[in-house]
Amino acid sequence: MNDINLDIEAGEIVALVGPNGSGKSTLMKCIMGFSNIDSGEIWIFDSLNNKKALKGVACSIEYPPLYPDLNGLDHFKLISQLNNINEQQMNNYIEFSGLKERLKKKTKYYSVGMKQMLILSLVIMQNPRLLILDEPFNGLDLQTKKRVIDELENLNKQGTTILWSSHEINQLREMSDRYVFINCGKIVGHMQNEKKYKAVNREDPLERYYFEVCKNV
Ligand SMILES: Nc1ncnc2c1ncn2[C@@H]1O[C@H](COP(=O)(O)OP(=O)(O)OP(=O)(O)O)[C@@H](O)[C@H]1O
Numbered sequence: 190m191n192d193i194n195l196d197i198e199a200g201e202i203v204a205l206v207g208p209n210g211s212g213k214s215t216l217m218k219c220i221m222g223f224s225n226i227d228s229g230e231i232w233i234f235d236s237l238n239n240k241k242a243l244k245g246v247a248c249s250i251e252y253p254p255l256y257p258d259l260n261g262l263d264h265f266k267l268i269s270q271l272n273n274i275n276e277q278q279m280n281n282y283i284e285f286s287g288l289k290e291r292l293k294k295k296t297k298y299y300s301v302g303m304k305q306m307l308i309l310s311l312v313i314m315q316n317p318r319l320l321i322l323d324e325p326f327n328g329l330d331l332q333t334k335k336r337v338i339d340e341l342e343n344l345n346k347q348g349t350t351i352l353w354s355s356h357e358i359n360q361l362r363e364m365s366d367r368y369v370f371i372n373c374g375k376i377v378g379h380m381q382n383e384k385k386y387k388a389v390n391r392e393d394p395l396e397r398y399y400f401e402v403c404k405n406v
Contacts, residue, residue: 190215190374193229197352199318202345204361204382205354207371213354214323216371217250220352221321234318247317249308249325257297261288261307264296268311278314285340286310287333301328306337313340320344322353326360338363 190212197203205213218224220231222243236242255264262283269279283289286306296304305328312320320341326334342364345351355361361368362382370378 190219192375195369195376197350199350200345200348202351202353202364202366204365204368205352205371206358206361206368207354207377211371212374213371214251215374217248217321217323217352217354221246221248221250223250245318246321247312247315247319248321248323249312250321250323255296255299255304255308258295260293260295261286261299262292264307264311265292265314268314272315274314282310282314285313285336287336302330302333305329306333309337313344316344316347317349319350319352322351324355325353326355326357334360 193216205216207213215224219226220233222240230237233242234245259267265279265283268274269276283292286309288303288307288310291299291303296307299307305325309322309325312322325337329337338360341351345364351364353361353365365382367382368378368380369376370380
């Protein structure tokens with residue numbers, strides 16, 4: 190990556206957009222300190238390269254980092270203990286995950302969408318100041334996507350800043366304040382999202398029929 194110069198204001202929702210292999214995940218990993226940078230500075234919450242600042246950051250980047258031999262409930266308990274999350278809040282997010290009936294199953298037996306929803310629930314539950322989400326909608330069905338978007342909207346209203354990337358442009362359009370375009374490891378453009386709108390509320394015959402026949406799934 191080269192010449193990356195990006196400021197994100199508190200409370201903003203910023204979408205990284207670009208082709209496969211353009212550097213979106215790499216940029217996120219650099220911010221989290223998972224990948225080293227050769228030069229330059231990364232400031233988080235007004236702190237320079239401060240690992241303590243990362244305590245206020247939660248992320249899901251590329252493959253969900255789940256423990257295959259632990260079950261869903263183990264994951265909820267572990268993250269709750271590490272972040273002083275009370276039982277009530279943990280139970281709220283178990284409900285949100287839609288995995289209540291499958292919590293005793295080891296995560297290695299989860300489907301792609303179940304894993305994704307588990308990790309999203311675990312990161313959102315931490316009520317972070319900054320949330321970094323790489324392809325958060327991977328594998329999620331339409332209802333679940335809608336639930337995730339509503340929850341992210343709530344979180345943002347309470348002050349959480351969100352940096353996310355997705356190839357699902359309709360979902361990005363619903364919530365992002367602005368887009369940052371990345372290509373070949375460089376920022377190649379910026380665009381404000383003047384008209385945020387809920388794609389799920391539009392009259393789309395395919396979606397409408399899907400919701401009609403799949404509502405009890
Ligand atoms: N661990 C690695 N070692 C070497 N090169 C890597 C590594 N991870 C990614 N790359 C390279 O860095 C470039 C950017 O990859 P990155 O995963 O950031 O892209 P991306 O924009 O997130 O793509 P996608 O939309 O497909 O997820 C690619 O050329 C990729 O091959």
